[in-house]
Amino acid sequence: MYVAGRGETLESVAKKFDISVAALKKANNLSRDEVTEGQRLTIPAAQSGSFLPPNGKGEEPVAGKMRSRPRVKALAPSGPAPRIAENLVWPVSGGSVSSGFGIRRNGKHDGIDITAREGTKIGAASAGTVIFSGWGPSGYGFIVVIKHSEELVTVYAHNQKNLVERGQAVTQGQPIALVGHSGRAEASHCHFEVRVSRVAYDPMEYLK
DSSP states (O other), X not given: OEEOOTTOBHHHHHHXXXXXXXXXXXXXXXXXXXXXXXXXXXXXXOTTOSBOOOSSOOOOOOTTOOOOOOOOBOBOOOSSOOOOSSOBOOSSSSOOEEEOSXXXXXXXXXXXXXEOOTTOEEEOSSSEEEEEEEEOSTTOOEEEEEEOSSSXXXXXXXXXXXXXXXXOEEOTTXXXXXXXXXXTOSSOEEEEEEEETTEEEOGGGTBO
């Protein structure tokens, strides 16, 4: 969901999210290109596939303040999950997996969804450095991305609130965000991804 700012049009909003005006109109059942200040718009998925911001600071979706950011397509796994040196712990304890890794009806799911109550603390799966904290791309809502090594990155999405900033060092289990349902999420949960050399693998292969 995006809140339109003063003077914005469907074309300017579409450019911010790397989607077509036609797709934006269809998603919101609109016939004109004009929008009013404060109008809420549903943003459909970008056509470039799933991606992560490799760097840069996120922007919250307040009126007129969303910026486009670099896209990095997720590469498809070509074999079994590679071994990693880190031992990953569950970002949310006590929850169950409501949606697993793999192909879903509406496309590929690059992580797992862990159910939890709104406001539950999300912990870092392993020690590392925050390389992104803010409003993520393509329906992710508020996300935190942590780099653990040259190859390993973890992603935590649909957060209610992020508790860390880019460049911050975190320890394993340290609270980094609160569970929410920001972005395109129907219920509160933590969307968790494990990426090795940019490739998304099933987190269940690594969680202890």
